[in-house]
Amino acid sequence: MKVTILGNNSALPAFGRHPTAQIVTVYGEMILVDCGEGTQNQMQRYGIRWRNIHHVFISHLHGDHYFGLPGLLNSMSLLGRTAPLYLYGPSALFGIINEILRVAETKLSYPLNFYPLSGATDVLVDNAYFTLTSFPVAHRINCCGLLVQKKTRGRKLLVEKCRELDIPTASYEALKAGADYVGPDGNVVKNELVTEEGPKSLKYAYCADTLFTDSYMDIIKGADTIYHECTYLEADAEKAFQRFHSTAGQAAQIAQMAGCNQLLLGHFSSKYKELEKFEEEAREIFVNSQIAVEGITYDI
Amino acid sequence: MKVTILGNNSALPAFGRHPTAQIVTVYGEMILVDCGEGTQNQMQRYGIRWRNIHHVFISHLHGDHYFGLPGLLNSMSLLGRTAPLYLYGPSALFGIINEILRVAETKLSYPLNFYPLSGATDVLVDNAYFTLTSFPVAHRINCCGLLVQKKTRGRKLLVEKCRELDIPTASYEALKAGADYVGPDGNVVKNELVTEEGPKSLKYAYCADTLFTDSYMDIIKGADTIYHECTYLEADAEKAFQRFHSTAGQAAQIAQMAGCNQLLLGHFSSKYKELEKFEEEAREIFVNSQIAVEGITYDI
Numbered sequence: 013m014k015v016t017i018l019g020n021n022s023a024l025p026a027f028g029r030h031p032t033a034q035i036v037t038v039y040g041e042m043i044l045v046d047c048g049e050g051t052q053n054q055m056q057r058y059g060i061r062w063r064n065i066h067h068v069f070i071s072h073l074h075g076d077h078y079f080g081l082p083g084l085l086n087s088m089s090l091l092g093r094t095a096p097l098y099l100y101g102p103s104a105l106f107g108i109i110n111e112i113l114r115v116a117e118t119k120l121s122y123p124l125n126f127y128p129l130s131g132a133t134d135v136l137v138d139n140a141y142f143t144l145t146s147f148p149v150a151h152r153i154n155c156c157g158l159l160v161q162k163k164t165r166g167r168k169l170l171v172e173k174c175r176e177l178d179i180p181t182a183s184y185e186a187l188k189a190g191a192d193y194v195g196p197d198g199n200v201v202k203n204e205l206v207t208e209e210g211p212k213s214l215k216y217a218y219c220a221d222t223l224f225t226d227s228y229m230d231i232i233k234g235a236d237t238i239y240h241e242c243t244y245l246e247a248d249a250e251k252a253f254q255r256f257h258s259t260a261g262q263a264a265q266i267a268q269m270a271g272c273n274q275l276l277l278g279h280f281s282s283k284y285k286e287l288e289k290f291e292e293e294a295r296e297i298f299v300n301s302q303i304a305v306e307g308i309t310y311d312i
Numbered sequence: 313m314k315v316t317i318l319g320n321n322s323a324l325p326a327f328g329r330h331p332t333a334q335i336v337t338v339y340g341e342m343i344l345v346d347c348g349e350g351t352q353n354q355m356q357r358y359g360i361r362w363r364n365i366h367h368v369f370i371s372h373l374h375g376d377h378y379f380g381l382p383g384l385l386n387s388m389s390l391l392g393r394t395a396p397l398y399l400y401g402p403s404a405l406f407g408i409i410n411e412i413l414r415v416a417e418t419k420l421s422y423p424l425n426f427y428p429l430s431g432a433t434d435v436l437v438d439n440a441y442f443t444l445t446s447f448p449v450a451h452r453i454n455c456c457g458l459l460v461q462k463k464t465r466g467r468k469l470l471v472e473k474c475r476e477l478d479i480p481t482a483s484y485e486a487l488k489a490g491a492d493y494v495g496p497d498g499n500v501v502k503n504e505l506v507t508e509e510g511p512k513s514l515k516y517a518y519c520a521d522t523l524f525t526d527s528y529m530d531i532i533k534g535a536d537t538i539y540h541e542c543t544y545l546e547a548d549a550e551k552a553f554q555r556f557h558s559t560a561g562q563a564a565q566i567a568q569m570a571g572c573n574q575l576l577l578g579h580f581s582s583k584y585k586e587l588e589k590f591e592e593e594a595r596e597i598f599v600n601s602q603i604a605v606e607g608i609t610y611d612i
Contacts, residue, residue: 023386023387023390024352024383024386024387024390024391025352025353025356025387031383049349049350049352049353049379049380049383050349050350050353052324052325052349053325053349053350056325073412073415073416074416075382075383075386075412075416076383076386079349079379079382079383079386080349082375082379083324083331083349083375083376083379086323086324086375086376086379087323087324087325090323090324091324102415104411104415105415107411108408108411108412108415111404111407111408111411112373112375112408115373115402115404115405115408115453116373116374116375116453117452117453152417153415153416153417
C-alpha cells in the first residue's frame with residue numbers, strides 16, 4: 013500500500029507546485045483522492061495510468077480540490093474507457109458534472125456512478141481488498157477526510173514447501189485461510205510449516221482541509237500513515253484558524269495523538285516558496301514527519 | 313498587436329501540448345481567447361500577468377476550451393483583483409460559473425460581467441483602441457470565432473520637430489487628428505511636417521473549432537492574421553468532417569480565400585506526435601502558414 017503525491021499546494025499553483033491530488037494504491041488498484049486543476053497532466057508526468065483508477069474521492073468543493081475532475085472524466089471517455097468509475101463527493105458535485113456534460117452534448121463512454129457523501133462517517137467501499145471510509149473534518153464548507161484500510165489476505169503460501177510435501181493445489185485456499193492440511197492417509201501438516209504471515213492490515217488517513225480538531229481522532233487512531241494539511245507555519249496560527257486550516261505543528265500534534273508511524277505534510281500556502289520549515293516545525297512534535305513531495309511515492 | 317499561444321492541442325493534453333488558450337495583445341491590453349485546463353499555469357510559465365487581462369472570450373463549451381476558467385477566476389480573486397473582468401461566452405457558461413462559486417461559498421473580489429453570445433455576429437467591445445466581434449462558425453455545438461480589430465490612433469507626433477517649431481502641447485491632439493498648426497501670428501505648419509503615419513489598423517481572426525465552410529468569410533476577409541484550427545491532416549479529412557473539424561489544407565484554403573498575410577495553425581489532435589506535416593500540407597496551398605507554437609508570440 014502506497015501513496016503518490018500529484019499536488020501538494022493549496023488554492024493556486026505556485027513555485028511549480030500543483031493543487032491537491034494524490035493516488036493511493038492498494039493491491040494494484042488506484043484510488044484518486046482529490047483532483048485539482050492539471051491532475052491529468054501530473055498523471056501523465058508521473059506515469060499514473062487512468063485504467064488502474066476505479067474510485068475517485070473528492071473531499072470538498074473548493075476548486076483546488078476538484079477543478080481537474082471534469083477534464084479527467086472527459087479524457088477517460090475520449091480514450092475509450094469502458095470500466096465503471098465510482099465517484100464519491102459532496103452532493104452538489106454531480107449536478108455540476110452533469111451540467112458540464114450536458115452543455116457539451118457529451119455522453120461518457122463509461123458508467124459514472126456517483127455516491128454523495130452524507131457528511132457523517134460513511135463506509136463507501138468494503139470489498140475483499142480494502143475499505144474506504146469518509147469522515148467529516150472541520151472546514152469552512154462541508155469537507156470529508158478519507159480512511160483507506162487495506163485488508164489482510166490471509167497467510168502467505170510457501171509454494172515450494174507445499175510441493176515437496178505433495179499437498180494438492182485444491183487445498184491451497186484452506187491453507188491461506190489458516191487451516192492445517194490433512195492428507196488422504198490422515199497425516200497432518202501444520203499450517204505454520206507451509207505458510208508464513210501474510211501482508212498485514214494497513215490504515216491510511218487523508219485528513220483533507222481542516223482546522224485543528226480532535227473530532228475525528230476515533231477514526232484515524234492507529235493509522236499507519238496520516239496525511240494532514242498544514243497550510244501555514246506556526247507564526248500564522250491565527251490566520252490558519254480564521255481560514256479553517258492547520259499549521260505544521262498542529263498536524264504533528266494530530267499525528268502524535270493518533271499514534272501513527274508516519275506523517276505526510278501538504279496543502280502549503282502559496283505565500284511560502286521554501287518548505288523546509290514545515291518539516292522542522294512538525295518534527296519538533298512528531299519526529300517522523302515529512303513534506304509530501306510531488307511525484308514521490310511513499311510506502312504506507 | 314500580437315498573439316501569444318498558451319495551448320495548441322485539442323481535446324486532451326498530449327506530448328507536452330496543452331488545450332486551447334491564447335492571449336491577444338492590443339495597445340498593451342490583453343484579451344484571453346479560450347481557457348483550457350492549465351491556462352493559469354501556462355500564463356505563469358510564459359510571464360503573462362493577469363492584471364493586464366480585462367476581457368475573456370470563450371468560443372464554446374467543449375471542456376478543452378474552458379476548463380481552466382474556474383481556476384483562473386478563483387486565482388485572480390485570491391490574489392486580490394479589483395478591476396472588473398468582462399467575460400463573453402455561451403449563455404450556459406455563466407450558470408456553471410455561478411454554481412461553482414455558490415457551492416464553494418466564494419464571492420469574487422472583483423466584478424465579473426458576463427455577456428452571453430447570441431450565436432449571431434455580435435460586436436462585443438467597441439472602444440477607442442479595438443473592437444471585438446464574435447461570429448458563428450460551424451461546430452457540433454454552438455461555437456463562435458472572434459475578430460479582433462485594432463484601431464488606428466491617428467497620426468504619430470514627431471515631438472522633437474514640434475518643440476523646434478515652438479508648437480504648444482495644447483495643440484498636439486489636433487495635430488494627431490490630422491490638422492495643420494496655425495500659430496498666434498497666423499503662421500501655418502503643415503501637418504505632414506510634424507507628424508508621420510500612425511500605426512495602421514489591423515485585423516486578427518480566431519476561427520475557433522469549425523468544419524471547413526466559407527459561411528463566415530465576409531467577417532474574416534482581409535484579416536492580417538488568421539488562426540484556424542486544423543485538428544487533422546488531409547488523410548483524415550473524412551474524420552475531420554464527421555467531427556466538425558478541419559484539416560491543414562482546409563485551413564490554408566480559408567486563409568487564401570480571405571486574402572490574409574499569415575495563417576497560424578492549431579488545435580492538433582492528440583493522435584499526432586509530430587506536427588511538421590501540418591505546416592507542409594498547409595504551405596502547398598498558402599505559403600505563409602505556420603504552426604502556432606506554445607509560448608511563442610506572433611506579430612499580427
